[in-house]
Amino acid sequence: MDGDARREANGRRPGEVRDWPPSSLLGGLGPADRDLLLALGTRVRYPPDKVLMREADRTDFVLILLDGLVKVTGHADDDRDALLAVRMGGDVVGEFAAVDGQPRSATVTTCGPVLAQSVTRADFLACTRDEPRISHAVNRTVVAKLRSATTHRVNFTGCDAATRLARVLHHLVMTYGERAGEGAVIRWPITQPELAGLAAASEPSVQKALRRFRDLGAVTTGYRSIRVDSLSRLSDIAFGDR
Template structure:
């Protein structure tokens, strides 16, 4: 695949050419040498908003190293809905499960705005892991962290009402992915009420009512497919009480 648009700067629709990846991300946690080895793989590509990069159950095995932008992973439920499973941002790896085990994709991955990434073949990715134990260890750690977060999410949503579940979902998203400003944080990608409903295990009308109460309390403000947490401390109190 061609390296599309390298060095075009503003031609990347506002995406940066240099990034400060979070230390908790795969790229942010690697040593400079290991990061350079990983980023030497594959080709750099740009994807526009709404682009499906991987589809659930398809048999592809390439890996995406996200440089900038946001993608969401969704799964198809038995009743025909799309459930939001996870969000990944610059510094994260996407598609590594199919690359490692050779099984079909476990989720559909879609861009939430313009995304810059490196696309890497399964063969090149696995060879890199074999040749560089430090990178292999970092990838394994990243995968385990994702599984731990998913387990914690399921535990946190057990045994509480829908409004509390929604508060916990919003708090987790804001703390993990939000752009922090003052006492609050902005969720930097479009998120819909149906997606919040699937994440919190609630109906859309219930999410609508709970969001209205949070707005009235000054905890959040909402726009078209956008959410800003005005007071993270207050949202945490609502979500977890004295915990």
């Protein structure tokens, strides 16, 4: 691993339980299977804005996220870095390259401090081969990612840029946001270019839509931050015509 990543002694934390979402890999496993998985590899802390995996690289280790957030980006044809997804504690990243041995399909970068378990490809594959419940859980998370990508494409069909952005924001706050009264807060840095990439929109279109959302009392924007003041208003913008 990179020299500036600080390793913690021993990877295993028997009986460790965090507030992992049930839909995540770790949140969906029982205590015994979770302990087996977390006994693999090495625990590593990463600083903010650290590239953990780079698109097209031939590395094949897997990272099981324990705490913090990472963003997954891909290099678009117009030379932009498009934000593809966000992953949080409980999720796994890098499993595609571990399974098929192909180059990395995307770049993974930390959004703030991240604690993860780094597992070699050999150990990861051996575990999924020998432990059927863990293998099933990994397969379930892969399918969930593919379903999410399909839903993302379907939801965008025939929508204008403002509606696409509203649906992106709604998904982000419902999945990764911290509820606060009638709204929610995204407590990790996200830029307008990244929002534009997720919404398949131009930056001027995103800026115009955000001004409209602010005028409607749906969101408040700051430097690399977004607060949803009213989830109901944002939902109306995103899905009101359904």
